[in-house]
Amino acid sequence: MEGLQQLEHEIQRHLALAQLCSGPIRAGHLEAARQLAALRVFIQEDDMSKSEKGATDLDRLCHKFYELPKGVGLQVDRKCRRCGGPLMAYYCEERLYLIVCEDCNTMALTKACAPQVAANLTLAEKDSAIHDLLDRAEAAELLAGKAKERLSSAIDSLSSILSWFE
Structure with missing residues (x-):
């Protein structure tokens, strides 16, 4: 925290000197202030990423x-x-x-x-009429599956009975 305050003071000092100067000296002070500001941003981002140390990549994403x-x-x-x-x-x-x-x-x-x-x-309100139709379709599919099993079982029984007569 103290380092950031010193950095901020240096940025302000270079900006004040740039206002007093002209030409290449002014440009030098402005460039120094720009570089110090970039350093300040880097330090603040680094501090922020350290505070998110426990966060996974998925959390950040x-x-x-x-x-x-x-x-x-x-x-x-x-x-x-x-x-x-x-x-x-x-x-x-x-x-x-x-x-x-x-x-x-x-x-x-x-x-x-x-x-x-x-x-x-995902997020849409559930429409009870649609769900009733889906439930009925699911029930019909279940019944059809059971009917198919019973029919298959009956065919197997008939086949075995017919094999006795051969």
């Missing part, structure tokens, strides 16, 4: 990802299940989508074939 501007997104026709706000989908290459609620800023990353599907898989 997630924080950077959350704070960066996202570019142009596509608004999907579903609402956020958390707050009811509008959802935006951002395409990130190779079927990877970032879904963001514009109101609560909740984010989700998923692979999907389309932005609407990505929203439905």
